[in-house]
Amino acid sequence: MSGGFLPVSKADMEARGWDDVDFVYVSGDAYVDHPSFGHAIITRLLEAYGYRVGIIAQPDWKDAESVAVFGRPRLAFLVSAGNMDSMVNHYYVSGRRRESDAYTPGGHTGRRPDHAAVVYGNLIRRRFGNVPVILGGIEASLRRMAHYDYWSDSRKRSVLLDSQADLISYGMGEKSIIAIAEALQSGLPVRDICFIPGTIYKTKDISGICGGIELPSWEAVKADRHKYAESFRIQYENTDPFTGKTLMEPYPGGVWVVQNPPSLPLTTQEMDDIYDLPYQRTYHPSYEADGGVPAIREIRFSLTSSRGCYGGCSFCALTFHQGRIVQTRSHESLVREAELMIREEDFKGYIHDVGGPTANFRGPSCEKQLRCGVCKDRQCLFPAPCPNLRADHRDYLALLRRLRALPGVKKVFIRSGIRFDYLMADPDDAFFRELVEHHISGQLKVAPEHICDSVLRRMGKPENRVYEAFGSKFRRLNAELGKKQFLVPYLMSSHPGSGLKEAIALAEYLRDLGYMPEQVQDFYPTPSTLSTVMYDTGIDPRDGRAVFVCRNPHEKAMQRALIQYRNPKNHELVREALTLAGREDLIGFDKKCLIRPPQPAYRKAKAEPPVRRKKKTIRNVHKRKGT
Numbered sequence: 001m002s003g004g005f006l007p008v009s010k011a012d013m014e015a016r017g018w019d020d021v022d023f024v025y026v027s028g029d030a031y032v033d034h035p036s037f038g039h040a041i042i043t044r045l046l047e048a049y050g051y052r053v054g055i056i057a058q059p060d061w062k063d064a065e066s067v068a069v070f071g072r073p074r075l076a077f078l079v080s081a082g083n084m085d086s087m088v089n090h091y092y093v094s095g096r097r098r099e100s101d102a103y104t105p106g107g108h109t110g111r112r113p114d115h116a117a118v119v120y121g122n123l124i125r126r127r128f129g130n131v132p133v134i135l136g137g138i139e140a141s142l143r144r145m146a147h148y149d150y151w152s153d154s155r156k157r158s159v160l161l162d163s164q165a166d167l168i169s170y171g172m173g174e175k176s177i178i179a180i181a182e183a184l185q186s187g188l189p190v191r192d193i194c195f196i197p198g199t200i201y202k203t204k205d206i207s208g209i210c211g212g213i214e215l216p217s218w219e220a221v222k223a224d225r226h227k228y229a230e231s232f233r234i235q236y237e238n239t240d241p242f243t244g245k246t247l248m249e250p251y252p253g254g255v256w257v258v259q260n261p262p263s264l265p266l267t268t269q270e271m272d273d274i275y276d277l278p279y280q281r282t283y284h285p286s287y288e289a290d291g292g293v294p295a296i297r298e299i300r301f302s303l304t305s306s307r308g309c310y311g312g313c314s315f316c317a318l319t320f321h322q323g324r325i326v327q328t329r330s331h332e333s334l335v336r337e338a339e340l341m342i343r344e345e346d347f348k349g350y351i352h353d354v355g356g357p358t359a360n361f362r363g364p365s366c367e368k369q370l371r372c373g374v375c376k377d378r379q380c381l382f383p384a385p386c387p388n389l390r391a392d393h394r395d396y397l398a399l400l401r402r403l404r405a406l407p408g409v410k411k412v413f414i415r416s417g418i419r420f421d422y423l424m425a426d427p428d429d430a431f432f433r434e435l436v437e438h439h440i441s442g443q444l445k446v447a448p449e450h451i452c453d454s455v456l457r458r459m460g461k462p463e464n465r466v467y468e469a470f471g472s473k474f475r476r477l478n479a480e481l482g483k484k485q486f487l488v489p490y491l492m493s494s495h496p497g498s499g500l501k502e503a504i505a506l507a508e509y510l511r512d513l514g515y516m517p518e519q520v521q522d523f524y525p526t527p528s529t530l531s532t533v534m535y536d537t538g539i540d541p542r543d544g545r546a547v548f549v550c551r552n553p554h555e556k557a558m559q560r561a562l563i564q565y566r567n568p569k570n571h572e573l574v575r576e577a578l579t580l581a582g583r584e585d586l587i588g589f590d591k592k593c594l595i596r597p598p599q600p601a602y603r604k605a606k607a608e609p610p611v612r613r614k615k616k617t618i619r620n621v622h623k624r625k626g627t
Contacts, residue, residue: 005033005284006043007054013070021054022046023181024073026120028082028089028112028139029103029295030287031057033280036299038137039080042177044277051075051181057284058104061113061120064127072131075184077124078177079165080137081116083295085526087151090114093524094553095151102298105283106290114151117143121163132190133165134180141170141321142528144200145235145249145257146221148228148536150525155222155536158249158257160200166190168200172307172322174274175263197241198263204254212246212258213238219252225537232533233541239319241265242373265308265325265370272333275304281340298352301341302415303334305399306356310365311419312379314460315495315523315531318357324374326361331399335406342408349409354400355416360423360431362396365389382460385425393423393431404438414439420446420470421462429477436477440485444474447490450498451509458497458540458547460530489515493559494550495523496534500581503559507574507594508586516566522556565594 007013008031013021023046027039035041043053054073059066067077082089082103089112091097100107113119117139124133143159160168167190169176176198183193194201206212215234216227231249238244244261251257266274281300283293308326309318318324334354341347353359364370365380366388380386403412414435423432435444448467449459456463471487478485493503510516525532534540534547550556558577561570574595578586586594 005031005280006047007070008057008284008286010069010071013054016052018052020052021070021073022051022075022185023053023078024056024067024070024076025053025078025080026056026059026067026124027080028058028086028116028120029080030105030111030293031055031284032103032282032293032296033284034282034296034299035275035277035279036302036304037083038173039082040279041274041277042078042136042173044279045174045178045274046181048277049178049181051185058111059120059123061116061123064123067120067124067127072128075181076132076134076190077128079117079120079124079133079135079140079163081120081139082112082137085139085142086112086114086116087149088524088526091151093522100294102295103293105287105293107294108290115139115162117159117165118163121165125164132167132184133163134167134169134177134190135159135163135165136169136173136177138317138321140165140168142317142526144168144170144259144528145215145247146218146228146231147527148525148532149527150532150535155228157218157251158200160202160257161251161255166201167193169198170200170259170321171198171262172266173198173263174266174270194258195260197260200257200259202255202257204256206248206256206258209246209248209258212248215247215249217250225539229533229537229539229541229544232528232530235259235528236319236530236541237376239323240373240376241323241325242371243376244373262323265323265327268328268330271307271327271329275329275333275337281344301344301347301351302353302355303337303351303403304356305329305334305354305359305396306361309357309361310374310380311358311361311422312382312460314458314534315492315529317526317529320528322357324380325364325369326356328362331402334399335402338403338406338409342406347408349411351403351409351412353413353415354403355414357417358419358422359414359416360393360396360418362393362399363390379460381419381421381425382462383457384462385421389422389425391422391425391427393426393428397431397434400434400439411441412439413441415445418444418446420448421466424466424470424473432473433477433481436474436483436485437481443486443488445488445490446470449490449492450495450502450506452498452502452505455495455497455502458531458534459492459495489517490521491517491563492521492523493563494556496531496538496540496547496549498523498559499548499550500555500558500562500577503562504578504581504583504586507562507565508592510563511565511592511594516564520560520563522560562594571595 033040054070104111149156179196216231220227241262241264247259249257306328308322310324451464525535561573565574
């Protein structure tokens with residue numbers, strides 16, 4: 001294998017002695033050769049299998065020649081919008097455009113289009129005609145079937161159709177992309193590649209599919225919210241690689257979008273092999289003039305120890321993308337990567353994170369998952385931990401101790417999410433104690449999200465009493481260890497199921513806690529989450545029941561203001577919310593009140609400092625008169 005970065009220009013390609021490339025990878029992100037970036041993993045993996053790969057990062061989508069840097073690839077174009085859905089990357093939940101893009105040199109915006117996977121696919125098709133086009137990455141993965149698009153407030157077709165691509169490699173993609181590459185290399189036409197797990201294809205002939213499930217048609221999903229909720233429920237129940245069925249979504253004209261079951265989870269050895277590939281671990285040097293790529297700062301000295309999450313939060317898309325089976329790297333692999341970090345010139349002795357989607361998940365939740373898959377009709381932690389759950393932090397603790405002991409390491413922090421209900425389910429306090437003693441930089445960020453159990457049930461989160469018990473234990477351990485550290489709870493406003501009543505209850509809780517969060521996250525309806533389907537349909541797909549949904553922007557602002565009721569800028573919104581909810585008892589001077597009543601005009605005038613006027617003296621009068 002050649003060293004250095006992969007080719008980004010024809011000159012780079014020719015410098016390697018290549019006449020062409022097998023694959024061109026088109027990415028909405030800048031080129032960062034680090035295993036936290038999907039494009040780096042996929043391109044390095046293909047290189048390891050002997051394929052020649054060129055990278056076109058952030059092409060000019062208004063110019064078809066921008067995707068012709070390497071000419072026509074021998075096998076296919078691979079297309080990804082980047083590490084984030086391009087619409088989430090571009091817009092706040094309010095619809096206002098973001099001021100910066102961490103995945104672009106210098107943090108500049110405007111370097112990728114909205115709905116980038118669709119735009120890039122059509123751009124390639126316009127320039128190269130019938131060349132194979134394979135989509136991957138989180139945008140394609142979460143928009144793989146008919147889905148709700150928050151930014152247009154409408155349901156959209158599968159991105160496979162709108163992009164004119166041939167295949168989608170969904171999920172993490174390592175196994176499926178190598179299988180696709182081998183099929184293309186063998187001479188199989190892309191239209192015949194319809195058998196690979198973790199892929200989606202389109203066809204007019206489903207006669208050869210055995211045991212597949214027909215989803216509601218696109219016309220039905222588009223017209224009927226109940227049909228959309230039903231379709232999503234079926235998809236959600238078939239995200240497991242061991243038990244998932246082939247899903248078939250019919251479209252007009254006799255076209256079917258067919259989803260094969262997910263790829264099998266990676267073994268520890270496979271994970272190790274992927275993270276041992278020869279990454280340069282930084283951004284391409286061509287970005288130096290712009291100050292580099294901001295996203296590298298957060299992950300450069302962090303370690304990814306696991307993938308997948310069985311936490312089951314309704315607003316999270318991990319079930320659809322990484323899956324519910326946790327896959328882990330070996331201690332040896334993580335130590336090797338840590339030793340590479342330590343040798344870097346800018347390393348100051350601090351490993352910023354050791355984790356994944358949920359830091360303290362270091363294996364499947366129970367013994368049967370790697371044989372039989374996850375349960376279709378129940379969660380591992382919600383509404384309470386399953387009796388079969390293995391709540392055991394010993395492996396993670398051993399890993400952290402080993403990393404702490406490395407020469408040159410001063411501190412190992414944990415900044416990924418800690419699942420506090422899983423932590424509380426562990427009868428052994430050893431990890432909790434060492435977390436408090438060694439792995440917190442003054443504040444531990446956790447995500448209770450809300451305190452009303454009715455809202456938490458919709459969120460797929462544990463009852464508030466679990467967080468209360470966790471907080472008490474955290475404070476007790478800090479006292480025992482002589483530490484002064486704080487919990488910083490992440491809170492969410494306007495999630496389906498949350499109205500003004502629930503927002504006021506949360507505000508009262510914060511009042512009693514004596515805490516006002518600096519930041520509040522409005523619920524953001526991103527593609528392919530249970531919460532997004534609730535937001536769109538007003539139905540919880542799990543039980544078919546109606547759910548209250550806050551869609552009015554002004555009411556959303558009131559819910560957010562209630563969580564930050566101490567901020568004087570929010571007082572008018574808080575007052576309006578309390579009046580609408582009939583909770584004027586919380587407006588007053590009692591210690592239980594959230595805000596004070598508006599000051600009467602006469603008292604306001606009295607409270608204003610008097611205007612200081614210059615005192616008239618005989619000397620001043622004479623001066624004005626010129627005497």
